[in-house]
Amino acid sequence: MRDPYPGRLAEAPRPLAECVWMFLSPLIVYGGQPTPFTGGVVATTIVNARVFDGENIRPWTSVRFEGGVITHCTEQPAVMLGDEVVDADGGTLLPGLIDAHIHLVPGALEQSLTFGVTTVLDMFSKPDTVIAAKDRATRSGAADVRSCGIGATAPGGHPSLMYAPFPTVTGPEQAAGFVADRIAEGADYLKVIAESGVSGAFTRPSLDAATIAALTAEAHARGLRVIAHATAVTAVADVAAAGVDVIAHIPAREELDDELVIRLAETGAAVCPTLATIENTLGERGDSAVANDPALGPHLGSAWVERLTVNRSSDRREMMPPYARAEHNVARLIAAGVCLLAGTDAPIPSTVYGASLHRELELLVRCGLTPSQALTAATAGPAGIFGLTDRGRIAIDHNADLVLAAGDPLTDITATRSITKIWRAGTACDRHAFPGSPAETEQLAALEALNAQVAKVMAAIRGHRPASK
Ligand SMILES: [Zn+2]
Numbered sequence: 001m002r003d004p005y006p007g008r009l010a011e012a013p014r015p016l017a018e019c020v021w022m023f024l025s026p027l028i029v030y031g032g033q034p035t036p037f038t039g040g041v042v043a044t045t046i047v048n049a050r051v052f053d054g055e056n057i058r059p060w061t062s063v064r065f066e067g068g069v070i071t072h073c074t075e076q077p078a079v080m081l082g083d084e085v086v087d088a089d090g091g092t093l094l095p096g097l098i099d100a101h102i103h104l105v106p107g108a109l110e111q112s113l114t115f116g117v118t119t120v121l122d123m124f125s126k127p128d129t130v131i132a133a134k135d136r137a138t139r140s141g142a143a144d145v146r147s148c149g150i151g152a153t154a155p156g157g158h159p160s161l162m163y164a165p166f167p168t169v170t171g172p173e174q175a176a177g178f179v180a181d182r183i184a185e186g187a188d189y190l191k192v193i194a195e196s197g198v199s200g201a202f203t204r205p206s207l208d209a210a211t212i213a214a215l216t217a218e219a220h221a222r223g224l225r226v227i228a229h230a231t232a233v234t235a236v237a238d239v240a241a242a243g244v245d246v247i248a249h250i251p252a253r254e255e256l257d258d259e260l261v262i263r264l265a266e267t268g269a270a271v272c273p274t275l276a277t278i279e280n281t282l283g284e285r286g287d288s289a290v291a292n293d294p295a296l297g298p299h300l301g302s303a304w305v306e307r308l309t310v311n312r313s314s315d316r317r318e319m320m321p322p323y324a325r326a327e328h329n330v331a332r333l334i335a336a337g338v339c340l341l342a343g344t345d346a347p348i349p350s351t352v353y354g355a356s357l358h359r360e361l362e363l364l365v366r367c368g369l370t371p372s373q374a375l376t377a378a379t380a381g382p383a384g385i386f387g388l389t390d391r392g393r394i395a396i397d398h399n400a401d402l403v404l405a406a407g408d409p410l411t412d413i414t415a416t417r418s419i420t421k422i423w424r425a426g427t428a429c430d431r432h433a434f435p436g437s438p439a440e441t442e443q444l445a446a447l448e449a450l451n452a453q454v455a456k457v458m459a460a461i462r463g464h465r466p467a468s469k
Contacts, residue, residue, distance in 0.1 A: 042066065042082055042083075043064060043065065043066035043067075043071070043080065043082065043083045043084070044064070044065055044066075044083060044084045044085075044086060044400075044423075044426065045062060045063070045064040045072075045077065045078050045079040045080070045083045045084070045085050045086070046062060046063045046064070046085075046086045046088050046093060046402075046404065047061065047062045047077045047078075047079065047085060047086070047087055047088065048061060048062075048087050048088045048089055048090055049061055049062065049063065049088035049090075049091060049092070049093040049404070050088075050090065050091070050092045050093070050408070051063060051073065051092075051093045051394055052092060052093070052094050052095075052372070052375060052394070052409075052410065053073075053095070053380075053393055053394045053395060054095045054375075054376060054379040054380030054383070054392050054393035054394060054395075055372075055376055055380050055393075056372070057372075057410060058073065058394075059075050060073045060074055060075055061074075061075060061076070061077070062074045062075070062076065062077045062078040062079075063078070063093060063394060063402070064078040064079070064080070064083065065400035065402075065423070065426050066426070067426065068399060068400055068425035068426035068427070069397060069398070069399060069400060069425075069426070070394065070395065070396055070397065070398050070399075070400050071396065072396070073394060073395065073396060086404075086421065088404055088420075089406075091404050091405055091406045091407070091420060092404070092405045092407070092408055092409055092410070092415070093394065093402060093403070093404050094116075094375060094379065094394075094402070094403045094404075094405060094409070094416070095379040095380065095383075095391065095392050095393055095394050095398075095401060095402065095403070096116065096117070096118025096119065096379075096391065096399075096401030096402055096403055096422070096423075096424060097115075097116050097117045097118065097119075097342075097357055097378045097379065097403060097416075098117070098118070098119045098120070098121065098342075098378055098379060098382040098383060098388075098391070098392060099112060099117050099119075099120045099121065099342070099343055099344055099346070099353070099354070099357045099378070100121045100246070100272045100341040100342060100343035100378075100382040100386075101121060101123050101248055101272050101274050101341075101343025101344060101345050102120045102121065102122055102123065102343070102344060102345070102346050102347075102353065103122060103123060103124055103125060103345070103346070103347065103348075104120075104122045104125040104129050104130065104133045104145070104147070105129075105347055105443055105446040105447060105450065106132070106439065106442040106443055106446050107353075107434070107437075107439040107440055107442050107443025107444075107446070108120065108133070108143075108145075108346070108347070108353050108443065109133060109136055109137055109142035109143040109144075109145060110136075110141055110142050110143075110433070110434050110437065110439040110440075111352065111353040111354055111434050111439075111440070111443065112143040112353040112354040113141065113142055113143045113354070113422065113424060113429050113434075114299055114354055114422075114429070114431050114433070114434045115296070115299065115353075115354025115355050115357065115358065115419070116354065116403035116405075116416070116419050116422050117143055117353070117354045117357055118143050118144060118391070118399075118401035118403075118422070118424045119143055119144045119145070119146070119388065119391060119392075119401070120143050120144075120145050120146075120353070121145075121146050121147070121189075121343070121382065121386060122145055122146065122147035122148065123147075123148060123151070123191055123227060123229075123248065123343075123345075124148065124149075124150065124151045124159060124163065124191055125147055125149065125150075126149070126150065126163065126166065127149055127150070127185045127186070130145075130147040130149055130185075130186065131186070133145045133147070134147075134186075140424075140427050141429065141430065141433055142424075143424065144391075144401075144424070146188040146189070146386065146388070147186075147187065147188055148182070148187050148188065148189050148190055148191035148227065149182050149185050149186065149187040150163075150166045150167060150182065150185075151190075151191030151192060151193050151229070152168075152169045152178055152190065152191065152192045152193065152207065152211075152215050153168055153169070153192075153193040153206075153207060154168060154169065154170070154193075154204075154205040154206050154207050154211075155168040155170060155205060156168075156204065156205045157193055157195060157204050157205045157206055157207065158193050158195055158204050158229070159193070160204075161453070161456065161457040161460060162450075162453055162454075162457065167181065169207060169211060169215065170211075171208075171210075171211055172210050172211050172213070172214035173214075174211075175211065175214035175215045175217070175218045176218050178215065178218075179215065179218045179219050179222055179224070180222075183222060183224070187224065188224075188386075189219075189224050189225040189226065189227060189245075189386065190215065190216075190219035190224045190225070190226045190227070191226075191227050191228070191229065192207060192212050192215050192216065192226060192227075192228045192229070192239070192242075192244065193206070193207065193228070193229040194206060194207060194212055194228050194229065194230045194235035194236075194238050194239050195207075195229075195230075195231070195232070195235055196208070196209070196232065196234045196235045196238055197232035197233055197234025197235050198231060198232045198235065199232070199253070206235070209238040209241065209242070212228070212238055212239060212242045212244075213241070213242040213243075215242075216239075216242040216243055216244055217242075217243075220243070225245040225246065225385065225386055225387065226242075226243075226244040226245050226246075227244065227245065227246040227247075227248055227272075228242070228244040228246070228247050228248065229248050229249060230247050230248070230249060230251075231249045231250075231251055231252075231253075232251055232253065232254065233251050233254045233255075233256060233257070233260065236251060236256065236260060236264075237260055237263075239269075240260065240263055240264055240267055240269055243267065243269075244269055245269060245270065245385060246269065246270045246271070246272055246341060246385060247264075247269055247270070247271045247272070248271075248272050248274060248343070249272075249273060249274050249278070249345075250271065250273035250274075250275070250278065250326050250329050250330055250333075251325075251326070251329055252278060252282060252321040252322070252323065252325050252326040252329070253321040253325075254325075255325065255328070255329065256329045256332060256333070261332050261333060261336045261338070262336060264333065264336070264338050265333075265336040265337050265338050268339070269338070269339075270338070270339040270340065270341050270381070270385050271330075271333055271338055271339070271340055271341070272340070272341040272342070272343040273326065273329075273330050273340065273343075273364075274343050274344060274345040274360070275326060275327065275330065275360060275363040275364070275367075276344045276345070276351055276356040276357070276359045276360040276363060277344060277345035277346075277348045277350070277351050277356075278323065278326050279323050279326075279363065280348075280349070280350035280351065281348070281350075282320050282321065282322070282323035282326070283320055283323065284323050286350070286356075286359055286363075287307075287308040287309070287350035287351070287352075288308060288309050289359065290308055290352065290355050290356060290358075290359050291304070291305045291308035291309045292309070293358075293414075293417060295414075295417035295418050295419075296355045296358060296417050299355070299431055299432075299435070300352065300355060300435070301434070301435025301436060301440065302435075303435070303440065303444055304352055304355075304435075307352075308350065308352065327363070327366065327367050330364070330367040330368075331367045331368045334367055334368040334369055335368065339377075339381060339385075340364060340369060340373075340377045340381070341377050341378075341381055341382050341385065342357060342360045342361055342364060342374065342377040342378035342381075342382075343357075343360065344356040344357050344359075344360055347443075347447055347450065349451060349454060357378060358414070358416050358417045360378075361374045361375070361377075361378060361413050361416060362413055362414055364377060365413045371409055371410050371411065371412070371413040372410055374413055375409060375410075375413075375416070379392045379393065380392045380393050399424075399425050399426075400423050400425060400426035401423065401424050401425065402421075402422070402423045403416070403419055403421075403422050404419065404420050404421040404422075405417075405418050405419055405420065406418040406419075406420050419431070
């Protein structure tokens with residue numbers, strides 16, 4: 001398998017928002033000097049931990065961080081005078097989780113952090129929303145965020161019904177201008193939406209293969225990764241041929257053919273299947289499984305438990321493809337050695353920021369990833385692919401984005417839910433802060449509006465559907 005990122009962005013520039021965060025961190029001490037004992041907490045050392053570094057279990061039992069950055073990873077306790085000491089009691093320390101596919105609404109970052117997700121990657125939001133979120137991410141109690149801003153789609157293409165008006169692309173000659181505009185707006189990567197081969201009632205205008213190739217080449221030339229939305233086999237083939245870095249979603253209506261699976265493995269493109277959304281869309285009840293999980297439910301708050309357990313047993317429609325085919329396609333990618341990323345597509349109805357990522361990990365393991373590989377798909381994997389060189393791993397000089405889980409997720413992936421402590425950039429998270437907070441109220445109002453829009457989209461789709469039954 002070739003190196004998927006030759007010569008591109010070996011070192012991602014540290015965005016301004018993040019610099020501000022580091023500057024404001026209350027734990028910053030005198031640069032480079034030994035930590036003076038001040039009587040307060042200036043640094044933290046975790047002891048008695050099992051440590052998963054993003055790829056492997058290490059022999060370390062202790063991790064120390066100071067000023068928001070990891071300073072020691074050791075087999076013996078790394079405690080220094082004045083440190084706060086946290087006894088992990090044999091629990092597993094993981095890098096903070098990364099959700100590689102979300103869409104921003106207010107409260108997204110706060111709710112994500114509640115479940116150990118310390119970084120979210122937004123996959124289509126308007127510039128105002130992204131600016132507000134990046135500002136929020138500089139304060140405590142919120143996950144960090146990267147975003148593509150507006151994705152490239154054809155006029156009238158997906159997701160016009162959700163977000164229009166926004167700039168679109170009509171042909172390859174517009175690729176350079178579109179990418180330049182997104183960079184000017186602060187995009188961290190480019191999203192392209194490929195819908196060739198989407199059939200029946202869901203048919204929408206799509207970028208053609210030549211335009212997708214031109215956008216991808218332009219973004220790569222400007223140092224941006226490219227993420228492609230593709231839900232049909234033809235679209236997957238188009239974006240694979242263009243050389244995109246990540247393919248979002250997984251076809252469920254058709255089986256991926258052998259040749260395409262092999263090509264995906266050869267190109268080195270990663271796939272972020274977002275099964276936690278697809279299972280619900282196709283009539284399975286992953287949402288209730290999340291709400292009823294004793295380790296997740298109590299941290300959701302009543303408003304969310306209600307949303308996720310609402311009776312919608314009639315949602316399974318005859319025209320839907322079987323969800324099992326989506327898992328089957330993911331299983332074949334895994335068998336071929338394709339790199340997978342964990343992403344939820346929250347807040348699509350039936351998903352919830354943070355909590356649904358734990359469901360996604362469970363589904364990826366069900367498809368054939370080992371628990372260790374699934375954890376990498378939510379930590380070092382996305383960090384590497386998106387050039388986030390300061391996170392996704394427990395290693396010296398990396399951000400102290402950490403999750404402490406009581407059990408052993410390396411043997412039972414659902415143990416990631418038994419979280420006893422979360423830190424983002426060295427600051428401990430209050431897991432009770434989100435339910436009932438103004439951020440939650442704001443989020444629920446935004447989702448109300450989003451749901452009304454989804455209902456409109458569904459009505460529009462049904463309006464185009466030839467009369468059935
Ligand atoms: Zn999405």
